[in-house]
Amino acid sequence: MKNYIEVDEWRIVESGFDPTLNRVSESLFSIGNGKMGQRANFEETYSGASLQGSYVGGVFCSDKTRVGWWKIGYPATLDKVVNSTNWIGIRLLVDDVELDLAMGEVLEFERVLHMKEGYLERSFQVKLAGDRVIAVRAVRFCSIVDDEIGAIRYVVKPLNFEGRFRIVSYLDGDIRNEDSNYDLKFWDPVTDAAKEDGIYLQMRTVKTGFDLGVYAHTRILKGCDEVQVAPRITRATKWIGQEFELIVREGEEAVIEKTVAVLSSLNYHRDALQAAGLTKLRAAVDKGFARLKAEQADAWAEKWRYSDVRIEGDAKAQQGIRFNIFQLFQTYTGTDPRLNIGPKGFTGEKYAGATFWDTEAYCVPFYLATAPQEVSRNLLIYRHRQLGKAIENAAMLGFTGGAALYPMVTMDGTESHNEWEITFEEIHRNGAIALAIRNYIRYTGDDAYLAEYGAEVLVAIARFWAQRVNWSEAKQRYVIMGVTGPNEYENNVDNNWYTNTIAAWCLNYAKWALQQVREHHEARYLEIVNAIAFDPEEVFRWDEIATKMYYPKDDRLGVFLQQDGYLDKEQRSVADLNVSERPLNQHWSWDRILRSCFIKQADVLQGFYSFEDRYEDATLRRNFDFYEPRTVHESSLSPCIHSILAAKLKEEQRAYEFYLRTARLDLDDYNNDTEDGLHITSMAGTWMSIVEGFGGMRVKDGRLSFDPFVPSSWLSFSFSIRFRGTRLTCKISKGKMEVINHSTTPIRFYVKGEMCQAEAHATSMLDLF
């Protein structure tokens, strides 16, 4: 755990330069716009510890796998986000001495992430050889107005000398992935160019064949006046640069403005990339840095209007939640259904930049409430687009008849994970995808989604479950053997209660979805039936299975059992563990972890979260009291579920404590792993803790419902959300809830079960009893 980030409600601030923290800061100060993003690397050369990282959504490489013992059903290669052309690079040579913060004496240093306006700023003073002191101020952002544009303003001032400055503005395509399994490089050069407008570099990924074209325009100004200096073009392998040389006087500011257009063959024919890039670049250059930056601030203001969470009385919490919201919106904007949300977003390479069930289980609820409906809809369509591959994936494992098993980890629908106990067995992910459809429809009321996309996905998932179960003669019930539940500290167990529960639910929900489509979209229904060779008899089997599903439980304890045999384990409590053993996954052998009763992340309790309406509070209470003490929360996705359930059980203090575990996970580098990238998807979980936990927000009968409280250490908190065409801000303080309806129509909702109404453009004050 670190504690070096200054507390500020709207900014992330690092003061002073500590090279040992640089990789952490590179993650924290990352910028992105949903289409591309990058770590907060320095523009100038830096020879210290750094993970140079620029990533473009949907552009991935295919890495060789490392598998000790191959199993049939494993994918041959692993797709992963590819670290791509470094477009921020600006070398600075002062009288032939390279500016490098690892070499010079850093006198002042400040790095600031401006979350309100969406840009990164860095300023420093450094003393070079001969006591020459230079001040630099660099501002950079990835535009969310035009998400193919990046801009840098890099201002250099010699404070106590006049010098000859050589400035090399370059594009470096010779980039490797830090996590490449065999140190392979994934980029081949295609072409480069140096024109009046700037320099261009086009690279192509090996095997996967994505082209990435980057066009960069650089101009040099002194004060506000452009310096007319003809650049010298230099080239190296997969590298092109423009070198400017100028004399800068003591106290004079030299300004380097670098504008780039980053285009990929996802959106353009590869032969058209260069021309399209030039068009984009020219438009951006014409606007100029100041206007680009002003537009950026406006666009971010609009995002914040619908998503901000305000916390009074706790500036650290305020900073934490804004940081999370900011990073989520930097990662995913929902404009392209081919993109998704990697657990590390654009801030690192871990987890391959790929899509996990995190998206459906944690991110969809966040985007549903804070972004236009299309955003979460596109997250759902992402899976619909990949249905064919999910069916192929299931077929590879031996399933037939259009059954789909969505991959555990994927870039484009192909499975990208090779651990049998996860790849083949952590199949509850299929349920998460169905559940996200339910959540989307429940929140938006967009029933038409089922006809358009949802039903096909739901049927394919139901077909999977219908084959994945088997009838147990011994139990006279349908069972699901050999699975890994959300608690990955158990592998290959039989009858994981959560998995059995979600499987049966999927079967029922698919049946319901088909009925909806048949009733309301008959033509489409027939089209679907035809397209997927659907036999209405299939539903009878779904019914039969769902009705006769086996659910492990213990009547004496009155709890559901995480899996068959769970009670045969030695029953211990996390409280009994020595602190030196935590986290278990860094101290215990896998053998010991598997055999212990300790739970990595909410499992049975995840089911209580997903299907809360089914269970009495007393049942939840018994299960919570049983499983919570056994849960080590060694996934950052776990505490939010416990927080929400504790809130439901009116355990306000505990709800708050669970929330605290991830509130500033990255800002304080709790797990000592922020250097590898931020925990983007778990950030959505923190938002859930506040809105669904403290705010008690649900959708019931098509209306919002709240059951809020304020954590005792806060004065108040508020959150802004969208709901079916309205925009609301809900502020909760002790004993009071204020609902501001920003919309032109009134809205009715429940508070603690009572129907309330907020008039258009009005604020309603409600007492919380």
Next chain:
Amino acid sequence: MKNYIEVDEWRIVESGFDPTLNRVSESLFSIGNGKMGQRANFEETYSGASLQGSYVGGVFCSDKTRVGWWKIGYPATLDKVVNSTNWIGIRLLVDDVELDLAMGEVLEFERVLHMKEGYLERSFQVKLAGDRVIAVRAVRFCSIVDDEIGAIRYVVKPLNFEGRFRIVSYLDGDIRNEDSNYDLKFWDPVTDAAKEDGIYLQMRTVKTGFDLGVYAHTRILKGCDEVQVAPRITRATKWIGQEFELIVREGEEAVIEKTVAVLSSLNYHRDALQAAGLTKLRAAVDKGFARLKAEQADAWAEKWRYSDVRIEGDAKAQQGIRFNIFQLFQTYTGTDPRLNIGPKGFTGEKYAGATFWDTEAYCVPFYLATAPQEVSRNLLIYRHRQLGKAIENAAMLGFTGGAALYPMVTMDGTESHNEWEITFEEIHRNGAIALAIRNYIRYTGDDAYLAEYGAEVLVAIARFWAQRVNWSEAKQRYVIMGVTGPNEYENNVDNNWYTNTIAAWCLNYAKWALQQVREHHEARYLEIVNAIAFDPEEVFRWDEIATKMYYPKDDRLGVFLQQDGYLDKEQRSVADLNVSERPLNQHWSWDRILRSCFIKQADVLQGFYSFEDRYEDATLRRNFDFYEPRTVHESSLSPCIHSILAAKLKEEQRAYEFYLRTARLDLDDYNNDTEDGLHITSMAGTWMSIVEGFGGMRVKDGRLSFDPFVPSSWLSFSFSIRFRGTRLTCKISKGKMEVINHSTTPIRFYVKGEMCQAEAHATSMLDLF
């Protein structure tokens, strides 16, 4: 399945050259002497498909592992047999054209493995460019009289021309392992030399630091006369050669005799290797090829006297069993307790050339009956030597107090396998090691072994089980969670019946062993108690656990359950499987295999084999009838157990059918994998099928016991064995058993439960009723 080996009772014969079979033949015709061995590669250059393989027992490398997702408890590197200096190499250039069977036209070709005399012979005629025909006859063996000596006699005759022959006799140390995970090479050069006596090459393994020195003497003869031709020395990277040039007339024979000494730093200081090698080499050269070969034949005759199995009426079976016995004795001679038996012996690299539980479960019974007592004793001492590392291994997984977990795969005691479900979970191997001690003592009566070595191993194993179990409050029994049984088509199951059974047995047996030592070797007992900090109270816990162990069973079916929940699986029969799905491991995803009821190899039935005295025949019958139809025998170690149990159940035809599955496994290349090496350890299983199955041989109350029958397609069979200082040959024909006592003392034994006696140097004829 292939069928190209000619049937011959004492020889393995390949006639005609089929390059597509070459790798298979290289395995089949392998030679070895327990210390070193090699595949039947050609002496001359061969550019076709080949696995050049020379291996030296106990000399191993440390390979980088390939693991997708690391788990705590995994070893950092994997030890594996290292493919080492090629000492057979003889290049032949005829008028500057390289002799290479992949290039010339092969007119005649025969490869013969002489099992009776222990040598490999190859003769061929090949037509080179210009219609020049050459005849070659090459004889080669690894001496079992001096196991550091190899000898080659390579005779060349130009049939229709006179030519200039350049002969390059070389040592090539630039060898790589075919199975190197990252194409690493594992040998560094140390030194080389070219002296009057020959050439020398010394190499050292990277990381593990074994030195291997090979000294080679080569002489050229025409007829019986040595040709005085001064060799030219040539060197390349890790390579040294002697080049001879001579004119050979049409019809004249040029003879190349190459004698080598292969010495390793296992047995000599590395600085002494060269001198020691020269001494060895000189002695061998002085003897000359003919005498070396004659001594080899004598030594093999002695081995056969105690181990031959004769089968009348089935020449293929006869060839098969002799091949198995021959290969087993080529692999292990029992002179060195640091050596063991890799599943592929010296015939390939698969399974890392390492030690598995195959040794204890399958090989020990074979060597007990066919080799001097020291041989199996040394196999046991091998594990005693590695006890310290087994304790370290257990400690790495979190076990304390001197508990030992022997590795699943090892060269020197360090675990060399990285699959959690095997490495951490297939722990029944610990039981196999204890069981081998029981079997050794039962067969030999060498109770003193317990005091000297056995008790320490047994206590450490018992300590492991005592920690590995846990008390189930739910079952009110001790349970063993998270294991993989012998049936590796189930992973991470709870309460594998076989594992629970052997665990409880180990606890009882360790207790018994300690009592034995205390009673008969009190001083040693106190020494042990002191050395291992043994607390006599430990035994109370062992008792408690063994008494209250949980054994899964189904009362309705009257069978033990392979594991908890086995009956929840869909119950199918192997007979229901489509032939196109077999073997399952090549056609089914791992997911499907794990969830199916199909059993890779004997599991519950392995327990019936190991502890047969505990169970009534009716119990065996029910379990056999239940499990046999579910067993796919996709391990070559499985059928022999079923064969022996079928024989016990008087199912003679089925016993024979199970025997057939491995009788000629490699000779007929049943599994299409003989090219990777022979299934050495399963060869012992075939022997067990004949002797323990058809012969019904057991040890009861310190005496041999037989319950024999002749398979209906055989006329008779006989086997020679040793037993406590006697040597017997038992011949079984229809209705009769003939026992020849070759010893100077009479011996009493049981036949079908009746006590019989065979007088010294006499033959007893017994009627089988």
